[in-house]
Amino acid sequence: MYTLFTDTDCDITPEIAKRYGYKLISMPYTIHGKEVHPYVDFDVFDYKTFYDELRKGVIPTTSALSPVEYINYFEPEFAKGNDILYVHFSAAMSATFNSLRLAMEELSEKYPDRKLTLIDTKGISLGSYALCMDIGELYINGASIEEIQKFANERIDKTAFYFYADDLKFFGKSGRVSGLAALFGNIIGVKPIIFIDHDGKMKAKDKGRGRIQTLRKLLQYVIELQEDIKKHRVVIAHTDALDIAEEFGDMMKKQFGEDLKIEYEVVNPTAGSHCGPNAMGVTFNAKHR
CATH class of the missing domain: 3.40.50.10440 (Dihydroxyacetone kinase; domain 1)
Known part of the structure; x- marks a missing residue:
């Protein structure tokens, strides 16, 4: 057994x-000086309160x-x-x-x-x-x-994962994304598009200015990489940005058909500590990552 x-x-x-x-x-993760263990120290993740704290400027750490x-x-x-x-x-x-x-x-x-x-x-x-x-x-x-x-x-290796962050500062603090500084420098107002490579490392892929341009770029990556997308699980996750997640889901259904099945879920607080609020990502079956 x-x-x-x-x-x-x-x-x-x-x-x-x-x-x-x-x-x-x-x-x-640690927030306001207190270490928190998800689903040990709380039963249900109050993601709205958590991500609102990040919007106020709080930057949690993980260990x-x-x-x-x-x-x-x-x-x-x-x-x-x-x-x-x-x-x-x-x-x-x-x-x-x-x-x-x-x-x-x-x-x-x-x-x-x-x-x-x-x-x-x-x-x-x-x-x-x-x-x-x-x-x-x-x-x-x-x-x-x-x-x-x-x-x-x-x-x-056929499970692709692409997402964008609304604010560079969270990933900048964590240092977990390769190439972020080189691609963006200190540009204000851009949204980094990030993917996870075949080694399991996060890497900067592209950037967008504004929500619409960034979502269109994300969709283009899905179009180029997807393989039999309707035969496999499609998941869109967000950090208290359901409206953006559903907007992107509508864009995907317009592209691939209304019968495309999409699951929506919320990013856990430990991972969310690094990408910050208003981030959104998609995972799908792909030719490669």
Whole structure:
């Protein structure tokens, strides 16, 4: 037997986790000097209040879990005799995976017969969400770890993730986007278009001036890259910008047909700390990232 894990950086809520049998690892952020663990320190993400704080100029920070925290998540399952499959956000985005490695070194000595299998979605937020949802479907239908690994290996590089941020300062503070300074410098009023590459790293792709131009550029990337878009999950996520998300969804339906199925969801607070409010992104099946 094995137990399925994911983390809150993949936009999986307790409700979704329960539906698919996921154990949920909470990735913390700090705001107003207080460390907060999503769905541990609160039950429902009050995203409007959170993103309103960011609009007022508050810039949260994020931090890695400690090895002890990972041990506390995993050891109960190993003690039951269960192996673990952990579907996680991009290892290229956080030092938390160093803590995970240290935790597993300790646990492997104590539980030599138990196995932890990792699936790196090479994404975060909605890009990881789409993969987690598909993997969850496989899990509840009895798929083995090997079958899920095979599926993930085929899907990850074909799951494209493009988004724009409304304000450069949040990514500027986090330093997590390669090429951002070179592409934009200190230009005021532009909206960076960012994608996640095949290594799971965020990179600046383009820029737009104003909402309409930026949405049109995003749509063009979808048109150029998509492959059998209607046969796979399409997700649009936002940081308290549902009106913009739905506007982009309408643009996609006009392009690909009204029967295009789109899921809308909210970016988790830990990832949202880096992109800021009024951001919007789309994930879809593509020829490549």
